[in-house]
Amino acid sequence: MSKQAPVLNKERRFPTNMKCAHELLLMAKNGTKGNSKGDRYAMPAYNVTTYQGIDAAIEAAETLGGSCLLAFSNSALKHFGKGDAIRGLEFVHEYVKLAARYSSVPIATHLDHGDYIGADGRKVVQKAVETLTSVMADNSTDHAAKKPTELAQNIEATREVVDMAHPLGISVEGELGVLAGVEDEDTQSEFSTYTDPEELKTFLKDTGVLMLAPTIGTMHGPNKGKPGDVVKLNIELANECLAIADAMNPDILFVAHGASTLYPNVVDFACENLSGLGKLEEEINTWKNFVGTDWDQITGLIKNGFVKINTDTENRQTYLAALIGALNNSASKIDIRHYEKVTYKALVQSYIQKYIMAGNVGVWHGPKIDVKNFKFDLNA
Numbered sequence: 324m325s326k327q328a329p330v331l332n333k334e335r336r337f338p339t340n341m342k343c344a345h346e347l348l349l350m351a352k353n354g355t356k357g358n359s360k361g362d363r364y365a366m367p368a369y370n371v372t373t374y375q376g377i378d379a380a381i382e383a384a385e386t387l388g389g390s391c392l393l394a395f396s397n398s399a400l401k402h403f404g405k406g407d408a409i410r411g412l413e414f415v416h417e418y419v420k421l422a423a424r425y426s427s428v429p430i431a432t433h434l435d436h437g438d439y440i441g442a443d444g445r446k447v448v449q450k451a452v453e454t455l456t457s458v459m460a461d462n463s464t465d466h467a468a469k470k471p472t473e474l475a476q477n478i479e480a481t482r483e484v485v486d487m488a489h490p491l492g493i494s495v496e497g498e499l500g501v502l503a504g505v506e507d508e509d510t511q512s513e514f515s516t517y518t519d520p521e522e523l524k525t526f527l528k529d530t531g532v533l534m535l536a537p538t539i540g541t542m543h544g545p546n547k548g549k550p551g552d553v554v555k556l557n558i559e560l561a562n563e564c565l566a567i568a569d570a571m572n573p574d575i576l577f578v579a580h581g582a583s584t585l586y587p588n589v590v591d592f593a594c595e596n597l598s599g600l601g602k603l604e605e606e607i608n609t610w611k612n613f614v615g616t617d618w619d620q621i622t623g624l625i626k627n628g629f630v631k632i633n634t635d636t637e638n639r640q641t642y643l644a645a646l647i648g649a650l651n652n653s654a655s656k657i658d659i660r661h662y663e664k665v666t667y668k669a670l671v672q673s674y675i676q677k678y679i680m681a682g683n684v685g686v687w688h689g690p691k692i693d694v695k696n697f698k699f700d701l702n703a
């Protein structure tokens with residue numbers, strides 16, 4: 324590829340309180356909060372699938388004065404659009420734009436795992452460039468053929484997205500290597516490959532992406548290993564990749580996919596209430612057997628330069644645990660709002676907990692709660 328990739332247009336102005344994801348993430352990498360610079364922190368990217376989830380993620384960010392990054396997968400967009408991802412983009416675009424107007428913190432919107440290989444995927448990515456503030460061009464896998472793409476094909480497809488998005492001020496996240504596991508029905512893989520550092524140089528140079536998801540051993544989904552396992556990440560490889568990228572352009576940001584950890588209190592809460600509902604041992608064991616990434620390793624990644632941390636599973640679990648608890652307490656309360664309030668409150672807590680863990684606190688204004696004494700409690 325001879326011609327230079329277009330740089331990200333940083334002059335683009337988005338609707339009130341909406342920002343390009345790269346801008347907020349670069350602040351995290353540089354430790355920028357208000358007018359001061361401190362320790363590096365990270366931004367959890369929450370995969371939202373409902374309007375309730377959008378509201379909860381924004382409320383959590385406002386509670387802490389942190390930045391908000393909402394990620395939408397293809398299947399989530401189909402859900403928003405009654406089966407049509409393009410329509411889903413239109414709905415969330417209008418909804419988030421309005422929510423942002425009332426928000427005390429900036430919000431970025433991001434397409435998760437946009438596929439620019441398949442014809443349908445291309446249309447979704449194109450529409451996302453028009454409606455969101457950031458997109459992921461995940462071309463490391465040919466999902467139709469169920470195999471990894473060749474480097475050249477990944478580069479070509481990703482570069483096309485950068486050519487389209489960067490001049491409009493929309494950041495692009497590329498993926499190099501294939502992540503194993505099941506993210507949702509549209510993103511799953513039975514195989515995985517680590518990122519090759521040599522390929523990384525070529526990929527970054529030729530595509531011009533400023534956000535990169537390398538494969539370093541994280542996995543999608545709620546079962547990241549056998550019960551009792553500690554998921555081992557390849558930190559050495561992660562650091563090697565970071566050093567390469569930093570030397571090329573310090574504005575390049577790294578993204579950890581499959582970084583969901585588990586909240587043991589949520590699992591306990593769910594198991595207790597499932598017992599209360601007289602559920603079978605089998606169902607309870609499913610909860611007990613979930614395995615996440617352990618947070619200590621994620622903390623290490625953040626320190627070294629991973630600033631976008633994708634999480635989903637623990638928030639879904641929190642929602643479900645809260646719903647199980649509500650049903651165990653009273654399954655005869657005929658009021659949709661009651662169950663919505665219970666699950667909403669739980670989601671907000673789940674999001675707050677992860678923001679605190681990532682250090683995404685006091686970026687835009689002081690937190691509205693006593694962060695040190697925050698207690699994530701589904702009984703509260």
Ligand SMILES: [Zn+2]
Nearest residue numbers: 506580581633
């Ligand atoms: Zn992912």
